[in-house]
Amino acid sequence: MGNSKPDLLKGTLDLLILKALRRESPMHGYGISVMIRQWSDEVLQVEQGSLYPALYRLEEKGLIDFEWGVSENNRRGKFYKLTAEGESFLDEALANWRSVSKAINRVLQIG
Amino acid sequence: MGLWRTAKYRIRALFGAERLDSxxxxxxxxxxxxxxxxxxxxxxxxxxxxxKAHVDFGGLEKMKEETRDSWGTRVVVDLIRGFQFGLRLCLRYKSSSVLSVIVLSIGIGISVVIYIATAPFLEFSSGAEFDERHLFLEWETGSSNRKLLNSHDFKVFREEVESLGDLIGFQTSSGWIHLPGERDEVEQFNGAFVTSNFFSLTNITPLLGRVFLSRQADFEKTTEIVISDALWNELYSRDEAAVGSVVIVNDQECVVVGVMPKEFGFPYSQKFWIASEWKQFDGARRDKIPNLSVIGKLTHGVSIDKARLELNTLAANLAVSYPETNEQLIRVRLSLCKVIYGNEGAGSILVLRYAASILVLLVACVNVFQVLVSRTAGRSHELAVRCSLGAKRNHIMWQVVVDGLVLAGLGALLGIGLAAVGLKVISAYLSRFTTLSGMFDLSLEPRVILFAGGAAVFSGLVASLLPAWRASKANTFDVLKDDSKSSSSVYIGRLSKAIVISQVAFSSLVIFFCLSFLFFIRAQGADQLELPYSEKTVLTALLWLGADDQLRKGDPQDLRQFYRELDQRLTGNLGVYAVALTTSDYGLGANGGQFRFDDIDQDEWRDAGLEVVTPNLLKVYGLDMISGEMIDDFDTSDSVPVCVVDEEFVAVHCKGVDPIGLRVKVKRWQKPESADWITIVGVIPNLKPKTPFPSSGNILVPYTQMRSWQPSLLVGAIDAGNSELRRAVRESLRNTAPSVQIFGGVQTVEERLGVFFGIMESSFKAGGVFGVSALAVSLIGLYSIVAFTTAQRRKEFGIRMAVGADKWGIAQTILKPWVITTALGLALGALLIAFLPHLLLDSGAGGPMASLFDESFDLMGLVMKSFLLTVLIVCFANLMSMIAPTWQAARVNPMDVIRDE
Structure with a gap:
């Protein structure tokens, strides 16, 4: 997330988290940050100070849910998953993102 | 759904914070x-x-804080933690906290009492709802005097008028009411006879039953009555079976059809309303029928001028048809009901209420301000450390403000308790002589709690904002560098000293007035009033004859008949030897008036009391004439006007001249002078108690020769305090003229004087409490500031003592500046005290008070005595408040102080 502006960061991070949870669910916070990092070829580094507030925010909105589980190293942790509401929200958000980014690209390519 | 989910999470974050944190x-x-x-x-x-993982993750606590911020409960959590901190501060500084809470509770308690005591006057509402179209009808008299329409004229207007809707008529009256078979339990209540459409004046619905239906034959068979909530409680203990039951009013059976809630009492706190068409007066002489208050509502589209024109036309027709009664009544006056029945004084009372409350709270706040200044200065090192750790300015300010708010909150809780006790005391005193005591019931309604809470917030903020701002402005580096236990970190500014000076001046003023009042009462011999007769042998009752429609008309024959019948019923029974009426309140008060002589200084109007009395007045007191003759039954409105005067009158106005045979003209306040010259036929003894106020004597005229609506009934009896006699007086009045109202009960002169002294005593006690409170509040502030400054200079005193200073030297060092400050306060107080009496007593310059006092009364002596005692009390009290901290400082052990860093 490097030098991205904060107001863009918040909404984008939510989208990335939801996408990661669609791909693999349930998953803990660390796993989400690793997945985002790997998918972006190490470009996007999710800061912990942003990740957990974002997870709480998404949980409050009802887009994700959690359960307590045990990791592969026998450690108890919170595992998040997408809810049905989260699924439909993600679909809508992705459609919006594609449309907006397409428009931005078109503008940037001019001249 | 989203809102509900958010609320659920916020609640979980608030109350399950520990679990979430974990x-x-x-x-x-x-x-x-x-x-x-x-x-x-x-x-x-x-x-x-x-x-590396820890480093890359970032500070764990910092991450947790950022996550907690996202929970949305930061403000509430900080608020709660702030108040917990405030409570811990209170426990840390116990003595100053206790003093502050006491001061604030006194201030907030007094404010709550003021709020409750003014509420009945502000919230009085008859329950009727008027707009700009509701008009009050009466005859135009050319002056502010009121002349109501009689019931015949009302009916004519009601039938004929088109510009006003269905007219409403009502006649206030009192009624002796009891349930069937309970005649001994009869009580008098205020009520009204009303037309059946009366309750269209309000949207308030009955608690039970109904109001009157439209004019139908039904109510000709039975008399319907609607009662108030208070009467329902009194007679039926709120039994719902009241509706449909019978109640006896002035020996007439009435059927209860409804109960109105306590919000309705139109026009003036009436307790019952009886449906009436005044049919019993059909065919009666027009000058012998009741007068009604009449209200009409302008029809839509009709102007007030058009309505007036129509009514005047109808009035002119009535003048032609009934010239003997209506010849002069040709114009109708229309007034807005909103003005007639509005609560005009509400604005002033509201201003007074809040001004008095704010003043009282400010006095309390000033003391707490001193305490908080001291406490905050003592915490300057702690606050500097917080600042250096990153606390922002508003956080530092909040730390101090929350201290003030917690103190104020505790003060409010205690203050409500004090208010409850105070109001009970006030109610208990007032119940001795008035029914007003019921007004002062403290119930913890939301508005009382809201007011107390508002007072607490106001006090807390006012007392803490300035110390908070000063604390946030302090230079962190300087404070941390400085040893906080030395005096250099302490800053008690000119503001604190100015506050001490003004507090001392204010408390001096209050104590001076309290002492003056006390000495004045004692000088008046208020507890030893001498009367020329035995107070135990005269029973009194204040009457309102105007409530009786017949007596209100002022026909001397009716008044004579009323008095004779009363006299016949009472004299000879239960040891009664005489009955009289007088316009002097209970025979004790004086009615202001003026007179002029026929032969001596004809144009000079002089002051004298003017009373209207019946012939048996002296018999009631068991006294004889000094000279001449007493007025008697032969002195009527048709005979030569006569009067008697008392000894005081002769001494003041007839020096050396025999008053008998002299002629006077008299006039009462705002009334024209008597038409005829009145001849003085006798001199009676003084009947009034002696007071320090100058008296001009009294003129007494026969009741048949001058109209009066509010006489006092005097009954002379061997044992006037007998309860049987009291009942007999009430019964006689009820049987003679049931509509005549009794105010203030039936009591002996001894009991009336007891009430008067009770008021004086209560006033003195209230003044004393106020004076002591003002002094205590002032001393607390002084003690706080002296104690703090002394504690801060502990090390300095230790060093001084180590190098040879003695205890007295240390004491002088501490006391000198504060004695000077207190002396300045006393000087300011003395100036105010000296200025006010001079202004009031200088009769040459027109000062109002001097002329009120008798020449023989030593007013200046009283003032000097009060002043000297005030100076002594204030000096002594202030010195005492400084003694404790000075004593502690003078006993400090130099070795302990030097060793302690």
Missing amino acids: EMDGEMRFHIEMLAREYEADGLDPKAAKK
């Missing part, structure tokens, strides 16, 4: 551990991997 801690530690494993897999050793 979960968050576990989750983040899990993340760090996973990160460390990743680094281990990359080749780092476990210890280095763990350290």
